[in-house]
Amino acid sequence: MVKNNIAISNLKRPQNVKTEAKVKKEELVSDFKGLLQKNLDTKNEVKVSTHALKRLKERKLNMDNKEFAKIKKAINQLRKKGGKDSLVITDKAAYIIDVKNNTVVTAMDKKSINNNIFTKIDSTIIIS
Numbered sequence: 001m002v003k004n005n006i007a008i009s010n011l012k013r014p015q016n017v018k019t020e021a022k023v024k025k026e027e028l029v030s031d032f033k034g035l036l037q038k039n040l041d042t043k044n045e046v047k048v049s050t051h052a053l054k055r056l057k058e059r060k061l062n063m064d065n066k067e068f069a070k071i072k073k074a075i076n077q078l079r080k081k082g083g084k085d086s087l088v089i090t091d092k093a094a095y096i097i098d099v100k101n102n103t104v105v106t107a108m109d110k111k112s113i114n115n116n117i118f119t120k121i122d123s124t125i126i127i128s
Contacts, residue, residue, distance in 0.1 A: 046071050046075065046102050046104065047101065047102055047104070048063070048103070049104060049105050049106070051106055052095070052104045052105055052107050056107050059093075059107070059108060059109045060109075061092065061093050061107055061109055067090060067092060070090050071088060071095060071104065073127065074086075074097070074127050075099055075102055078097070081123065083122060084100060085099070085105075085120055085122055086121055086122065086125065087124040087125075088125055088127065089124070089126045090126075090128065091110075092109075093109050093110060094112075095107050
């Protein structure tokens with residue numbers, strides 16, 4: 001059996017060791033809050049599918065900022081109530097919305113919704 005005796009007093013600390021800069025807790029929290037808010041803002045953007053864009057153009061429907069705001073508000077309310085695939089009716093048009101993905105799936109003018117059957121939706125909201 002070999003015995004190694006090392007004198008602790010002879011050990012030296014390496015000279016080229018780089019120490020990481022200490023980051024204050026407040027800075028980390030602030031950065032995290034900023035990233036979280038940015039992610040939430042991006043997640044809450046209303047998207048419009050290619051199919052919906054085609055329908056909007058065909059039916060000469062104009063989705064202005066006010067209409068987008070209504071749809072965004074409706075999506076938030078539907079999400080709180082557990083809506084997944086929803087019919088949103090505004091004073092201008094009706095939209096089928098994929099709530100989970102914040103996406104307008106299709107759109108139709110008010111005249112087109114009369115005498116129509118909407119299937120595969122789990123909720124409806126009327127917003128004016």
